[in-house]
Amino acid sequence: MKHKFRRALLAAALGIGVAAAAGAGAQEIKIGALATLEGPFAVPGQDSMRGVELALSEVNYTIAGKKVNLIKGSSNANPDVAVNAARKLVEQDKVDILIGPLSGSEGLAVKDYAKTQPNTTFLNGSSAAQDTTLRDPAPNFYRFSTDGAQWMAGLGEYAYKTKGYKKVAVVAEDYSFPYTQVMGFMVPYCAAGGKVPEKFWVPLGTKDYSSVIAKLPQDVDAIYVALGGADAVNFLTQYQQGGGNKPLIGGSITTDQTVLAAKGRIRDALIGTPAAGPIADSWDNPKWKAFVAAYKKKFPDGLPSPSLFAHAYYVETKAAIAALEQVKGDLSGNQAKLRKALSSLKLDTPTGMVSLDENRNAIADMFLTEVAVGQGGTLYNKVVKVIPQVNQSMNMDKAKFLALGPVSRTNPECK
């Protein structure tokens, strides 16, 4: 008796679930946002969502007369989890556009998933592994943010020619995004004559760098550190305590606010550290300043300044909005008009003009920075140079660039 009642209830619940899933209005646009709200990148993940919300609130969550329904998904830098979250957003919540993911290896996985979902448009979040678009791209995956190698534009030459570092050791995390960053640094650096005798790859989330520090070669001029902010502080502290005193070169997420806010002796070691990336906190440009001000106003308990994650997700959302407005919200025919609009979009962002190449990867301006002391003794990233319109082959000949091969622990090398 009780069983049959229970079963009926279950069936009813199932039915409601199915109906609810199918239901939603055709008068709204569903946008899914996927970021790492758990795991090692939980803090950047939260900031990414702020970027999406900022962009959407600028148009009052209304595009071409239709309401926007934002649905969030969560991952933890693990590619399997990201794909599962994407699946839920696409197959259950039936989003029209998915913006995300955040982390490099997640991007590679979501790109593959995108190929199995031709009816949905995927825009990148901030994932910056090279092969997400460079090799075997998905026709419905668009990256309006740039990849890790592009972010390193100008740094390799600057390190060799201006700073005079002839030999550099590399310490970086062991997955696709740092591989891409290291390639972006090394290709121009080695071409200019620099040498990288040794690279140290640490598993993501390493806190104890004592074995790496023990093995760092004594005869290098600088150390290129591509670690996340908090891990960078750990590394630096331990390095200094071990008596190390070589200057540093930073990856794009290394000299972020966590590192710059550090107290103690490592502060002095940081001054003069060059780095490069898609944004520069202190760029003296009206559009950038307006963006920072809007971020601070909307998120009083956010970070002191928007991170590159917030910026990337903001730009991607702006692209979605612009393209949707252009086609007046027409998602018919497998979103054909939308895709065309996206491919040919020229977007004006707080960091300059962004357009896409033939693999739907962004061409944008990059920032070369150096850590300097600012007002009140605090550290900040001073803009040394803005490098205009860097494409995915770092403005090298594309065929030659592709011939360098996919990034890995051992590619590129120049001992």
Next chain:
Amino acid sequence: MRLLILTFLNGLTLAALYFMVASGFTLVFGLMRQINLAHGSLYLLGGYVGYEVSQMAGSWFLGVGAGFVAMAVIGLLLQTLLFRFMEGQELRQTLVTIGLSIIAADLMLAKWGGLSYQFDPPEWLFGSTPMPIINAYPTYRLFLLGVAIVIGVLLWFFLTRTRVGMMIRAGVDDRAILSASGVNVQLVFAITFAIGAGLAGFAGVVGGTALSIAPGEDSRYLLASLVVVIVGGMGSVPGAAIGAVLVGLAEQFGLAYTPTYGIMFTFVIMVAVLAVRPQGILGRRA
């Protein structure tokens, strides 16, 4: 030569940290046959509490004390409110503490977020000590070594020279007789668990200063404690010391000389010990 000495020192100091964390764990298992898989969570929570207190009070030492005391209190509560009713049911304790650790990890993530926290120990502690051959070595790691030795000695003293210690050791050997001889076994249990938990919290602050605290450190130190205690033998504090030294050295030498796979060494050792001598080096058969 330089690498050898550095790696040896790194291994020894890492062993010190592992010993501090694992000693509480081994004490609790030895007496109460109780597996507390929330031990890592105690480590992390102790670290966070110590951080908050040290920021508020402006003193690192107060933070250390706070970490110890806070976790000891929580340990007391856990024992009297929860574990007391699950005695003898190993699997249930394992599962309940796993559940607790999942909840705790998530709540800590909610409260303190995904950031890594750095402590602010006194300057004289956080610099480098000049040394022959290797040039310099982090003072703090040497301090860790010193602290671990002190704790080891204190624990040994407590267990072998005090009344309560005697009762604890008797309990490890034969709980029933201890109870029959009129000792308030529940009280002894509560004290032991409190000390074990307090040690975890203490290690959280002291260890967290060396390596920063962040979500994920709880599972890392739990796994490390498990390995140390298994290798050394459950319920034996000298065993924990030996286990810690073995594991610390193996890990560091592995990472230094075979960096790609060095990270596996701790687990391979655990498997080897369990397969060949399950009770560990100095442990007693259950």
Next chain:
Amino acid sequence: MSAVLPAQPANASGAVAVGRRSAARPYHFIVALLLLVFPFVASDFWIVQIGAQSLILGVIALSLMFLAGYGGMVSLAQMTVAGVAAYMIAIFGVSTTGSGLGWPWWAVIPWAIAIATLYATFVGALSVRTEGIYTIMITLAIGMATFYLAQQNYTVFNGFDGFKGLEPPHLFDVDSREPLPFYFLSLAVAAVCYFFVLYVSRSTFGLSLQAIRDNARRMRALGYNVTLHRIVAYSLAGLIAALGGVLSVWYNGRVSPGSIGISPIINILIIAVMGGMLRPAGPFVGAIVFVLLQTFAIDFIDRERFNTLIGTVFFLVVLFSTDGLLGLWERVRVRLTAPRAGVTSGQRDGAEGQR
């Protein structure tokens, strides 16, 4: 000698009461009907993400239940065994990562299952001399060592990124990538494993295994080769987990170290324990609850606190029931049906439903 699990209560004749549950009851048929009919009324998402995923997780958790419930050995390496099968499919089969050996499906699948079962036997051989909490730890350590091996090694395992683009084969003109065929494939595998476990539990081997669980010394004295029995149990459980692993790699379309890390390992434990480790239906119950919570908790509570939710549910289940949700259900059922039934059967049911 510590009892890891509450022993199955004996009925009057002293034999272990096992297999009584397999007597067909009305609700068995209703469940079977529901499982068969549901995909025709539900959306693709429900069929695959909820239905197939629960079945697959259920199969892997079933292998844990088999070892723990009938053998008294709680092995945390079952997810790893499934992962080994998944990796073998990726390494020897076709994938878009390009480094696969490209064997055809009829060669890859048996090979993957064979390798995974071999691995499980190896795990068994290492773990057989341990008991209770030590078994948990050694299997956990083996699982973690395998995880790090997969993560750090690029030549064979392709490191952090793993393999992608793995798809189930195109058999007999039916594309098993489609939701319905895939669901029925998973259902078929789950059903086969379920009935296999039931069958084994009533066979001579199964009864000996349970006797060993209850009193290994006595069995040794009677002349049974306890070690061999246990290792064979690991192999059989490994076979089941391998089947689950093959399905899971097709479900995900990819495999990476993250699939065999500490989180998935603990998840399988949670599923098996939550559902109940004394009956083969338990893991499946646990799996569906887990999948439902995981998919929909995000919509109801502060999305980021999913882990608190699942941890709390798990904690409460373990605290109040020794046989997971099935045990709780059993107690409720007993309380509802006992007054009507006669004294004898009521007593027997009562005894079975409690510790």
